[in-house]
Every structure is written in C-alpha cells, then in structure tokens.
Amino acid sequence: MLVATRPSLLTPPLIELRGIVKVYPPDVLALDDVTVSFADGEIHALVGENGAGKSTLMKVLYGLIHPDRGEILHQGRSVRYRSPGEAIAAGIGMVHQEIVLVNEYTVWENIVLGAEPVDWLGRIDRTRARRQVQAIVDRFHFALDPDAVVADISVAARQKVEILKLLYRNVSVLILDEPTAVLTPQEIPQLFAELRALRDGGRTILFISHRLEEVLDLSDRVTVLRKGRVIATVAAASSTRSELAELMVGRAVLFTSRRTPQPPGDVVFAIDHLHYEDSLGRVRLKDITLHVRTGELVGVAGVEGNGQFELVNAIMGLLKPTAGAVRVAGQDVTAAPILARRRLIAFVPQDRGRMGGSLTASVVENAIMTHHRLNPQLTRGRKLLLDVAAAQRFTDRLAESFNVVMPGRGAPLRALSGGNQQKVILGRELLLDSPFILLDQPTRGLDVGSIEYVHDQILAMRSAGRGLLMISANLEEIFLLADRIVVLHRGEIVADLPVEQATVEGVGRSMLEGKVAAT
Amino acid sequence: MRRLFNAALGLVIALFLGALIMLAQGYDPLASYAALFEFSLGSPYALATTFKNATPLVLTGLSAAIAFASGPVNLGQPGQLLMGALAATVGGLYLDLPPALLIPTLALLAMAGGALWAGVAAWLRQRFGMSEFIVTLMLNIIADYFTLWAITYPFKDATAYSPMTPAITRNAWLPEFGDWNSAIFWMAAAVALMWFVLQRTRPGYEWRIGGQNSLFARLGGCAVDRNFVTVMLLTGALAGLAGGLLILGGPHRFLRGLGANYAWDGVMIAIVANNSLPGVLVYGLFFAAIQTGALGMELITNVPSEIALVLQGVLVLVIVASREALHQLADRLAARQKAQASDRRSELPVPLPGSSELPGRLAAGETSDDSS
Numbered sequence: 095m096l097v098a099t100r101p102s103l104l105t106p107p108l109i110e111l112r113g114i115v116k117v118y119p120p121d122v123l124a125l126d127d128v129t130v131s132f133a134d135g136e137i138h139a140l141v142g143e144n145g146a147g148k149s150t151l152m153k154v155l156y157g158l159i160h161p162d163r164g165e166i167l168h169q170g171r172s173v174r175y176r177s178p179g180e181a182i183a184a185g186i187g188m189v190h191q192e193i194v195l196v197n198e199y200t201v202w203e204n205i206v207l208g209a210e211p212v213d214w215l216g217r218i219d220r221t222r223a224r225r226q227v228q229a230i231v232d233r234f235h236f237a238l239d240p241d242a243v244v245a246d247i248s249v250a251a252r253q254k255v256e257i258l259k260l261l262y263r264n265v266s267v268l269i270l271d272e273p274t275a276v277l278t279p280q281e282i283p284q285l286f287a288e289l290r291a292l293r294d295g296g297r298t299i300l301f302i303s304h305r306l307e308e309v310l311d312l313s314d315r316v317t318v319l320r321k322g323r324v325i326a327t328v329a330a331a332s333s334t335r336s337e338l339a340e341l342m343v344g345r346a347v348l349f350t351s352r353r354t355p356q357p358p359g360d361v362v363f364a365i366d367h368l369h370y371e372d373s374l375g376r377v378r379l380k381d382i383t384l385h386v387r388t389g390e391l392v393g394v395a396g397v398e399g400n401g402q403f404e405l406v407n408a409i410m411g412l413l414k415p416t417a418g419a420v421r422v423a424g425q426d427v428t429a430a431p432i433l434a435r436r437r438l439i440a441f442v443p444q445d446r447g448r449m450g451g452s453l454t455a456s457v458v459e460n461a462i463m464t465h466h467r468l469n470p471q472l473t474r475g476r477k478l479l480l481d482v483a484a485a486q487r488f489t490d491r492l493a494e495s496f497n498v499v500m501p502g503r504g505a506p507l508r509a510l511s512g513g514n515q516q517k518v519i520l521g522r523e524l525l526l527d528s529p530f531i532l533l534d535q536p537t538r539g540l541d542v543g544s545i546e547y548v549h550d551q552i553l554a555m556r557s558a559g560r561g562l563l564m565i566s567a568n569l570e571e572i573f574l575l576a577d578r579i580v581v582l583h584r585g586e587i588v589a590d591l592p593v594e595q596a597t598v599e600g601v602g603r604s605m606l607e608g609k610v611a612a613t
Numbered sequence: 614m615r616r617l618f619n620a621a622l623g624l625v626i627a628l629f630l631g632a633l634i635m636l637a638q639g640y641d642p643l644a645s646y647a648a649l650f651e652f653s654l655g656s657p658y659a660l661a662t663t664f665k666n667a668t669p670l671v672l673t674g675l676s677a678a679i680a681f682a683s684g685p686v687n688l689g690q691p692g693q694l695l696m697g698a699l700a701a702t703v704g705g706l707y708l709d710l711p712p713a714l715l716i717p718t719l720a721l722l723a724m725a726g727g728a729l730w731a732g733v734a735a736w737l738r739q740r741f742g743m744s745e746f747i748v749t750l751m752l753n754i755i756a757d758y759f760t761l762w763a764i765t766y767p768f769k770d771a772t773a774y775s776p777m778t779p780a781i782t783r784n785a786w787l788p789e790f791g792d793w794n795s796a797i798f799w800m801a802a803a804v805a806l807m808w809f810v811l812q813r814t815r816p817g818y819e820w821r822i823g824g825q826n827s828l829f830a831r832l833g834g835c836a837v838d839r840n841f842v843t844v845m846l847l848t849g850a851l852a853g854l855a856g857g858l859l860i861l862g863g864p865h866r867f868l869r870g871l872g873a874n875y876a877w878d879g880v881m882i883a884i885v886a887n888n889s890l891p892g893v894l895v896y897g898l899f900f901a902a903i904q905t906g907a908l909g910m911e912l913i914t915n916v917p918s919e920i921a922l923v924l925q926g927v928l929v930l931v932i933v934a935s936r937e938a939l940h941q942l943a944d945r946l947a948a949r950q951k952a953q954a955s956d957r958r959s960e961l962p963v964p965l966p967g968s969s970e971l972p973g974r975l976a977a978g979e980t981s982d983d984s985s
Contacts, residue, residue, distance in 0.1 A: 117951045119944030162952035410832060433834035441832065452826040459822060463833035466815055473815050480815050 106170055107131035108298055109155065109186075109267065114164035116150055116322075124150040125161065126322040132267070137289065137299045139309040139330070142319035142342055143541030145511060148302045151319070152269045155300075156188040157181040187260030188269035191276070193252045195244045201251075202227040202240040205258050230261050234291050237284065250281040254288070261292075268292065269300045274308055278397055279569060279602040286312050304542075306335045318342055343543045353553060353575060359388035362561035363530040368418030370404055370585075378404040379415070380586040386530065386561040391552070393576030393593075394565040397605050401585035402565050406443075406534050409563075411435050423529045436464050440523040444535035444565075446512070450519040453508035457500055460507045461489040461522050468526065496521035497547070513544030520551060531555055533564040537571060549575060569598055583608040619939045623932035624899075630931065631924040635916060645916045652909020653902035659909070661792035665862065667901035668800045669694070672855035673879025674886065674893040675807055676848040682811070682888040683820035683844045684827055689734060689749030690852040690876035692756030693727035697853025699760050700726030701860045702867040703768065705781025712784045719785055720799065720857055727853015728846040730756060735845035739838065745845065757872075764867050778867045787862040796862035803851065808890045820844055852876060878925075885932050900925060 109132045116125040125147045132138050140148040153159040155166060157175030166173050168184060175181040178188070195204045206223040213219045227240045238247075238254050247255075253273060260268055270289075274282050289299055289312060303309050309316055310330050318325045318341040325341050363386040370379040379401050386392050396402055407413040409420060411432045419428045422438040443449035451460040462485045466472050472488060474481050489503045496517045500510050507515055516536070523531070533552065537545040552575060556562055566572050572579055572593075579596050581589040581604040589596075589604040632642035653663045673690040680687035701723040708715060734748040765776040772779075787795045811817040823830035823837050831837045859871060882900060886892025907921030 115952050117948035119941070119948040121947050121951050123951055162949065412832070432831060433836070436834040443832070448826070449828055449832055452822055452829050454825050455822055459818065462818075463822065463829070463835075466818060467834045478814055478816070480813055480818050482813065 107167075108134040108169060110167040111151065111155065112165040112167065114151065114154055114161045114166075116147075116154060116159060116161045124322050125154070125164075128164070128319070128322070128324050130317050130324050130327065132298060132300060133315075134298055135293060135296055136314040137293050137301060137312055139301045139303055139313035139316045140319060141303060141306065141309055141316060141338060143543060145321070145541070146319040146342070147322040148319055149271055150322075152188060152271065152300060152302060155181070156186060156269060158188075182260070182263050182265060185264065185266040186269070187263065187265035187267070189253070189256045189260065189271065189273065191271050193249070193256055193276075195252055195255055197243075197245040199244055200240065201238060201242050201244060201247070201255050201258075204244055204255050205240075205262050207259075209263055227258065227262065230258060234261070234288060234295060236288055248281075249276045250278075250285065253277070253285070257288075257292075261297075266296070267298045267300065269302075271302045272304065273301070274303065274305060278606055279598060280606060282308065306338045309338065310335060320344060339542055343541075353577075354557070356389050356557065358390035358577065359559065361385045362388045362423055363563060364419075364421045365409070366419045366421075368405075368408060368415050368420065370408060370413065370415045378585050379408065380584075382418070382585075382587055384563075384580060384587065384590075386563050388529070388561050389556060389559045390577045391556050391562040391564060391575055392578045392580060393572035394563065394580055394582055395569060395572050395601050395605055396565075396567075396582035398567050400582045400605075402534070402582060404585070405582070406532065406565065409435075409439070409532055410441060433467060436526075436528075437468060438528055438530060440526045440528040440531040442520055442523050442531070442533045442536045444538050446515050446519060447508075451507050451515065453515075454506050456506060457493075457498075457503045457510070457518060458485050458489045460518055461485075461492050461503075463522065464526060465522070492518065492521040492525060495525075496551070513540050513547075516540055516544065516548065520548060524551060524555060529560060531560050531562045533562060533566075535566055535568075536564065537566075537568070545571075569601060572601075573598065581605055619936055620895075620932065622939065623935045624928070626935065627924065627928040627931040630927045631920070634923060634927075635920065638916075640914065640916045640920075645910055645914050645920070648910040648913050648916075649903065649906035649921075651906070652912075653906030658792045659905070661794070663898065663902045663905045664797045664800075665794045666905050667898045668796045668862070669855040669859055669875035670878050670882055670901055671800050671894055671897035672803060672858070673852050673876040674882035674897050675803060675879075675890060676851035676855070677880040677883035678886060678888040678890060678893050679807060679811065679820075679851070680844060680848040681824070681883060683824040683840070685735075685841055685844050685848070686744075686746040687731060687734070687749055687845055687848045688746060688880065689731055689752050689756075689849070690855075690879055691872055692749070692753035693730045693849045693852035694856035694859075694876045695756045695760045695872050696730040696856070697723035697727035697850075698856030698860050698867055698871055699763055700853065701785075701857035702778050702781060705785040705860065705865075706768065706779065708785075709782055710784065712786075712788070715782070715784045716787065716861065719781075719861060720854060723853045723857020723860075724850035725853070727856065728850040730853070731845045731849025732842075735842045738845075739842065760867070761869065764869065768867070770866070776869045780866045781860065785861055786865055787858070794862045796858045799854070799858055803854065804890060804894050807851070811890065816840065816843065852879075855879070881925075881929055885929055887936070900928075903928075 111131070112129050114125050114128040118124050128147065128151055140151065142148050150159060154161050157177045157180055173184065175184060175186070181187070196207065199207070202224050205227050210218045211222045211226065224240060231238055231240060236254055236258065238251055244252060244255065253276065257268065273285060277285060293299055301309070301313055310333065313330045315327060316330050316333060316338060317327045318338060320342060365382055365384045368379055368382040372378050382405065384392070394402065394405070404413065408415045411430065415428065419426055421427065422435070425438065427435050427438065447453045462472055465488065466480065470477070472481055472484050473479060486503060492498065493500065493503065498514050498517045498521065500514060507518065510518065520536070536552065537548050540548065552562065552564070564572070564575060576593050578590065578592050579601060580587050581601055583604060588609045589601065628646070632646070635642040635645055652659050654660055673694060676687065676690050701719045704719045704722040708718065710718065730752060731749070734745045734752060737743040737748050738745045761776060764778050768778045770777050770779040789795065811821060819830060819835040819840050823835055823840055827837055855875065856872065860867060878900060882893055882896045886896050903921050903924055907918040910916055911918040
C-alpha cells in the first residue's frame with residue numbers, strides 16, 4: 095500500500111480507521127482491510143469508482159454500518175458507534191446525497207427539529223432556537239435565510255440546511271456524500287467557500303466525490319479507494335487530476351474529447367412545436383422544436399426537473415403531447431404505439447432498474463427485450479415460440495462485443511455491477527440498429543472507467559451515422575460529446591447553439607436563468 | 614438446491630410445531646402423524662386419492678401463480694372455479710356425445726366458464742380502470758350465489774331435497790384406471806403445458822417480465838395491456854378447469870358447497886411456492902396429502918381432522934417466514950467467512966499489488982450502489 099503523506103507522528107490524527115473489513119452478505123467484499131486517518135481541521139476527500147467503498151467506509155464511521163472487523167480511534171480512544179445518534183453525540187455527522195427535510199417548515203425549524211431548545215414548561219423556545227440558528231449562519235457566513243420555508247428554497251440551500259443541522263448539534267467532523275451532485279456549476283463555488291470557512295473554524299470535513307477537479311480544488315488531502323482498498327493518500331496540492339484518475343481506475347484515463355469533426359447529414363429526428371400540459375393544466379413542455387441530423391449528437395442540458403422527463407416520455411410514447419409532432423426517419427410517430435416507435439428509436443434510459451431492465455430477470459431475458467419482437471431470429475413458429483438457444487447466442491454476442499463481465503448469462507441482472515448492467519442495456523439498444531438513439535443520462539451513477547467506455551460507444555454510433563439525442567445533467571459530458579447543445583429551462587428551449595460557440599459558464603447561466611446568451 | 618433444503622427444513626419445523634400443539638392437547642403426535650401419512654401415502658389407494666384431491670389445489674394454484682408472476686392480481690379463483698363447474702355441469706346435462714368427444718368438450722366449457730368470469734374483471738379494468746384485485750373478490754361472491762341459484766331453481770334435481778343438479782351423463786364421467794382417476798392426467802398436462810408457455814414462448818416471456826417490471830416491458834415494446842387480458846383469461850380458464858374436473862371426476866353433479874376451500878388453498882399454495890410452477894405441484898400434492906390423511910387420522914385416533922387446518926396454517930407461516938430468514942442467515946454466514954478470509958490474507962507480509970489487476974476491475978461481484 096502506498097501512502098504518500100502521513101499525518102505527523104507528533105500530532106495524533108483526530109480519527110483513525112484501522113483494518114476495517116466489511117462484507118455485504120453474502121459475499122461482496124466492500125471494505126478490505128482499510129486503514130486511513132483524518133487529521134483535525136482538514137478537508138479530506140475520498141475518491142474512488144462506484145463500489146470502491148467510499149460511502150461504506152463513511153457509513154462505518156457514522157455508525158450506520160457495522161464493520162465485520164477493524165477498529166475506529168477517535169481522539170486516540172477506541173470507539174464503536176452503534177448508530178448515527180451515537181456518532182452525532184460524539185461529534186461526527188453525515189450529510190447524505192438524498193436531502194430529507196420537512197418541506198412545510200422553515201429553515202430554522204428544520205434545523206432544530208429533534209433537538210429543540212425548550213423553556214421550563216417544556217415548550218419549544220422559538221426565540222432562542224431562531225437566535226441560535228441565526229448565530230451559526232452568521233458565524234460561518236452561510237448565505238441562507240433562517241425564516242424561509244424549505245419548499246421555496248433551492249436544492250443548494252436545502253443542502254446547507256442539512257449541514258447546519260449538524261453544526262447546530264455541535265458536530266466537529268462533517269461527512270458529505272457527493273454534495274455537488276445536486277448542484278449547478280454556479281452553486282458549487284459558494285458551497286466550497288462555506289466548507290472552507292467551516293474548516294478554518296476548526297471543523298474537519300470528509301468529502302466523498304466523483305469529480306476530481308472539485309476534489310483537487312477543495313481538499314487538503316485525498317484518499318483514493320479502489321475495490322475496497324486504500325490505494326493512496328496524497329496531498330491535493332501536489333496531485334493532478336489524471337494522477338488521481340489513474341489511481342482510481344488503475345490505468346490512464348483520457349479527459350479530452352475524442353469527437354472527430356464530421357459533417358451532419360439529413361434530419362433523422364424532428365420535434366416540432368411540441369407542447370404538453372399535465373392534468374392540472376401546468377405547462378411542462380412549451381413549444382419545443384428540435385432537430386437531430388444523422389451523424390450528429392445533440393446534448394440537452396438543464397437542471398433536472400425542467401422538462402427532461404416529459405420530453406423523454408413524449409418521445410417514447412409514455413405521454414400524449416397536447417400539441418406538436420414527433421417524426422423519426424420521416425415517419426410521424428406522435429401517436430404511434432410504443433412498439434412502432436421502437437423500430438426507429440433506441441432508448442437508453444437513466445434508470446437501469448426501472449426503465450432499462452428487470453433486475454430480477456436473467457441477463458438473457460434483459461438482453462433480448464425488444465429484439466424478441468423485432469428480430470425474427472429469436473422466435474420461431476410464427477413468432478410464438480422463443481428460440482432459447484438463439485437468445486443465448488445473442489446474449490453471448492452482446493456480452494462479447496460490449497465487454498460485459500457477468501457471473502453467467504443466467505444470473506439475474508442485479509448480480510452485475512452498475513457498469514455492467516449499463517453495458518447490457520446499452521448493448522441491447524445499440525444492437526437494435528435504429529436510425530435514432532435517445533440517451534437519457536447514459537452514464538448516471540457509473541464509475542470513471544465505465545463512463546469512458548459508454549462515451550466511446552456513443553461516439554462510435556455518431557460515426558456510424560446515427561442521430562443521437564442525449565439528455566444529461568452533467569455539463570462536462572455534454573461538452574465532451576455533443577455537436578450541438580440545447581438548454582431546457584422550465585420546459586422551454588432557451589438556448590440552441592453549436593458546441594464550438596458555447597461556454598460552460600454561459601450554458602450554466604441559461605440552465606439557471608433561462609433566456610440569456612449562452613455564449 | 615438451497616431452495617429445496619429451505620423447503621424441507623420448513624416442513625420439519627412445521628411438523629414439529631404441529632406435534633407440540635397435539636402434545637399440548639393431550640394427543641400422541643407420533644401415532645397421529647403415522648395415521649396421517651398412512652392414509653395419504655401409505656397404500657396405492659391412499660396415494661391415488663391424494664393425487665386426485667390435489668387436482669383442484671394444483672390447478673387453482675397454477676392459476677394464482679401465473680397471475681401473480683405476470684402482474685394481474687387475480688384473486689377470483691373461487692368464483693372462476695364455480696363458474697367453470699357450472700358450465701361443465703350444464704354441458705354434461707344437455708350434451709350427449711361419445712366420451713372421447715364429450716370430456717374434452719366439457720373441459721373446454723369449464724375453461725370458458727372460468728375465463729368468462731375472469732374476463733369480466735379484465736374488461737372492467739381495461740374499460741374503467743377498476744382494480745382487478747377488488748373486482749375479482751366481489752365476483753367471487755356473485756358467482757357463489759349465482760351458482761347456488763342455478764342449482765336451486767333452473768337446474769335442480771327434482772328428486773333431491775337439497776340444492777343440487779341431477780347427475781351428468783355417464784359418458785362425461787372421467788375414466789378411472791384402477792384407483793387412479795384420470796383427472797390427475799389433466800393436472801399433470803396443465804402443469805407441463807403452463808411451464809412450457811411461461812418459459813419457452815414469447816408471450817410467456819412478456820408476461821413474466823411484465824410481472825417483474827411492467828414499465829420496462831412496456832418500453833421494450835411488449836403488449837402489456839393485451840397481455841393483462843390474456844393472463845386474466847388464461848388463469849380464469851385454469852380455475853374453471855379445476856371446477857370442471859371436480860364435477861367430471863367426482864360427484865358428477867353440482868352439489869351445494871362444491872367449491873369448498875380449494876381455490877383459497879390454491880392461492881395459498883401459489884404464495885408458499887413463491888409462484889414457481891413446479892413448486893405449486895409439489896406443495897399442492899403435500900397439502901392434499903395432509904387433507905386426505907387427516908380424515909383417516911380422525912378415524913383411528915382421537916385427533917380431530919381440523920388439526921390438518923392447524924398444521925396447514927403453521928406450515929404456511931413457517932415456510933414463508935423461513936424462506937427469507939434462512940436466506941439472510943446463509944448470506945450472513947457466507948459474509949462472515951469472507952471477512953475472516955480477508956483477515957488471514959491481510960496478515961500476509963507482502964503488500965497487495967495495486968494496479969496489477971486490471972482485468973478484474975469490473976468483476977461482477979462488485980456492488981453498484983456504493984454511493985446510494
């Protein structure tokens with residue numbers, strides 16, 4: 095094991111995890127003898143691919159997961175927190191990816207909830223509670239109004255409420271699980287400034303992230319985990335992004351676009367004046383016009399919840415638009431049944447277990463979906479009988495061409511890692527040979543290595559002359575792959591421009607503010 | 614293999630608990646069990662009776678298992694069974710054909726009767742979006758009183774004192790081969806055919822996937838709405854066939870209370886079998902054995918035959934509960950072993966290589982939800 099920097103022997107670390115082993119039943123080795131220490135008053139990032147064990151390690155410290163072996167030292171004493179409550183009492187708190195707040199309550203009410211100051215009659219002392227919250231907000235220079243109702247504030251502000259909840263409980267060690275995943279590019283610097291202020295105020299911050307540039311920007315030290323083991327702990331100042339990526343993945347990773355210029359062909363997919371109002375009469379999609387040409391990849395940027403869901407559902411036939419038309423390869427499919435669309439559209443959904451596959455069904459059963467209708471080689475006897483041997487051959491071919499690693503083609507899909515599940519789904523859809531491919535967050539939740547692979551496959555489809563529409567919350571991904579960027583804001587296209595004319599800042603601003611120049 | 618072991622262990626635990634209950638009541642459990650199995654499995658005649666009694670259990674179990682595995686919550690087996698039985702009875706009263714033609718015709722009539730009754734629920738669901746769960750349950754009550762009316766008034770045997778139809782024509786009686794009633798061939802054929810449909814046909818594939826994740830099936834181009842109707846009709850037909858075979862193989866007339874508890878037992882069997890078709894066959898036979906043996910047990914011991922119901926209840930609870938518990942236990946034991954193995958390895962003096970194991974990076978065992 096390679097340890098680049100060690101905490102000084104003179105000042106003992108604040109927290110030390112020694113030889114932690116955790117096996118998820120029955121046999122998933124999540125943490126394999128992990129030893130790592132965190133110094134008082136540092137921002138320490140944990141990076142690693144999905145399944146590397148970052149979250150598990152932090153949950154062990156937080157008392158959510160009980161290790162099978164190993165020791166935790168907190169301020170030099172051997173401890174074992176059996177629940178988050180015990181961990182918080184000892185000064186260790188964790189903010190999860192999912193934010194859980196009472197929407198109807200104000201910010202300060204949410205913060206004191208569960209630890210309310212009471213007067214001598216046992217009533218909640220609202221003035222004191224309000225004052226205490228204000229004091230913490232002021233002390234760490236958080237931009238947050240304690241009297242705002244949570245339902246009205248942004249996701250970024252809600253995240254701050256979660257952090258303040260812990261500060262209110264006097265937590266000295268803050269664990270943040272991918273805090274930037276839900277933020278827009280503009281919101282991240284402010285969060286980081288606030289986190290630095292917390293560190294300078296004597297707090298220790300443990301920060302889980304996928305995004306290496308953020309890690310390098312924010313943290314003092316970085317620990318890289320791979321497959322449940324600590325690969326290295328390095329000082330952020332002396333490290334680079336590609337160095338970290340290589341440690342994470344175990345090989346060099348390219349970050350530059352491999353997109354080759356290519357003149358687009360004819361329009362293969364067209365949405366014209368698409369309009370959709372939901373059952374309550376709220377406008378969800380507003381006069382959307384969007385064309386995709388062969389050999390072109392159009393990226394749809396936008397903060398989640400600005401019409402992406404409705405757009406995908408309208409294209410796939412899960413909802414009926416109020417007005418407008420959808421045409422693929424010259425055919426009007428606006429009102430076509432799903433099977434008719436599937437002859438023309440390959441679809442990689444964002445949710446593998448909900449739309450993309452059945453986790454309980456075998457790899458074969460997941461692989462042949464849609465093909466079982468469109469590929470006559472998979473059925474016999476007037477399409478009534480399933481040709482099991484052909485289905486297995488088809489699955490083997492898919493697994494081979496898309497490098498799927500699986501315990502066996504008869505294994506349930508859930509037995510595969512997220513990256514391999516996505517390869518099965520991606521392979522299935524790309525093998526459909528459809529002229530148009532709809533990608534909805536195709537790399538969501540995948541690790542760096544798998545993302546790279548998926549991107550390569552997507553670019554190969556572009557080279558092969560397919561038309562692609564990719565929805566992504568990840569701007570980096572869009573800038574890496576897209577020929578053209580459109581920005582969705584409140585169900586409306588507020589920007590549509592070639593990638594060469596777009597900037598990350600401009601697109602980010604359109605995502606947040608709507609119609610402004612995205613260049 | 615592990616499933617088989619779990620089931621067997623559940624059985625042993627259930628029998629043990631049943632023995633405790635009998636002991637507490639002052640009965641001799643060993644003698645009672647001996648009698649129970651003597652009268653259900655102990656002789657060729659007992660075995661044949663058990664198989665025959667298993668027929669309605671297995672067929673309604675198949676109906677429930679296929680419905681549950683494919684999505685529709687068809688709980689209308691009791692009503693569909695009665696409607697099937699009535700259709701077969703009426704056919705047997707008015708049609709006269711040679712047995713080789715008449716028996717299949719009546720079986721088809723029975724299936725049509727059950728399918729029709731399930732079809733009502735399917736239609737209400739498709740047309741008005743009414744939940745088939747509640748509709749099938751309500752239709753059970755209607756079927757119950759409709760058939761009672763039918764055997765009390767239009768089709769009543771004029772010579773009988775209680776509501777029942779006259780006997781159906783002799784040509785419609787299911788042939789018997791020694792002790793064995795040919796109903797069991799229908800049962801075996803139904804299990805085999807349904808297994809084939811589910812595992813080897815395109816519609817069966819769509820039903821199963823739709824039952825697991827209907828949105829995925831829909832997006833994949835499966836005809837989910839049509840599949841819903843087909844499955845309702847098919848499972849109705851299976852329950853109807855159970856009713857028809859009850860008439861053709863048994864009393865040869867529709868008596869009051871004919872449906873007994875068969876269909877609910879079938880639903881229970883489907884749940885115990887976790888919707889597996891071979892499981893339905895095995896548990897159907899086992900429950901039939903207990904029910905058949907209980908009558909014999911009552912004859913030679915003081916234990917009332919109702920103890921079979923207790924035993925059945927305990928069995929369901931133990932098997933369903935132990936399925937999960939044993940799974941978790943086995944998983945946890947495996948996890949502990951692996952943790953200890955990692956323990957030993959970490960004591961090796963040589964540090965583990967970091968980047969020398971590229972091919973295994975995306976090993977399938979890796980969890981995908983580290984960050985969840």
